[in-house]
Amino acid sequence: MKHSLAGRVRHNATAAVLALGFVFPVYWMFNTAFKPTRDIITEDPVWFPVHGTLEHFATAVHAPDFWILAGNSVLVTVLAVGLSLVIALCGAYALTRMRFRGRKGILLTFMVAQMAPWEVMVISVYLIVRDADLLNSLLPLTFFYMVMVLPFTLLTLRGYVAAVPKELEESAMVDGCSRRQAFLKVVFPLLAPGLMATSLFGFITAWNEFPLVLVLNKEPATGTLPLWLSQFQTRFGDDWGATMAAASIFAVPILVLFLFLQRKAVGGLTSGAVKG
Secondary structure (H helix, E strand, O other): OHHHHHHHHHHHHHHHHHHHHHHHHHHHHHHHHHOOHHHHOOOOOOOOOOOOOOHHHHHHHOOOOHHHHHHHHHHHHHHHHHHHHHHHHHHHHHHHHOOOOOHHHHHHHHHHHHHOOHHHHHHHHHHHHHHOOOOOOHHHHHHHHHHHHHHHHHHHHHHHHHOOOHHHHHHHHHOOOOHHHHHHHHHHHHOHHHHHHHHHHHHHHHHHOOHHHHHHOOOHHHOOHHHHHHHOEEOOEEOHHHHHHHHHHHHHHHHHHHHHHHHHHHHHHHHHHHOO
């Protein structure tokens, strides 16, 4: 019992230290966003701002093109995630339920695509978009964001589709449903946790993406919020208060979405990882 208790205390203490290490940067970001400038540039750190201010948030939201860039980010992210879910769901179902030549090759291709770092392809992507005369457009951003999240989405959903017994579909088809009706009425409702998990991952990936939009969309009004974060400078240097306020605004949608979907997202990732 003593060894067991000591082990639990040690594990809990280690977990608490690790959690503090992950949470502290987020806390410091929000802390700095609410502190007056004099408390930000002081040599003695102010751990808890006594006199908070919304001045930095006002500077952030009144920055040029903020609302345009926010709309661009929402539009590109939602479209990319939505398209990737539709394509990945169809592909996952086909790869799981159907047997055809080249099936293993397709899976291998998606696995390799998932491992490849997108940063090394920025130059190639830029040349393709430039030759297509689509620079400073949201269309290529949406397409390439969709391609970025598609491999993970398909591979995860494939495992989740495999966890649904075939007998459920067969029973529905015996009762008179077509394959499409059996999928929509029986399989699709059971995939909700997997869809939430993959949509959360896709949202975070597309929402945070910076190198592609930096290269492809150089006109201010055609960018997204990651570019907006880099513009808070004054003649004296970086405006850290406004930068932290902007980073807080940028992080809030992800935090809200994660808190809303965390339980089902974790279940979906676990099921998708161990099935199929």
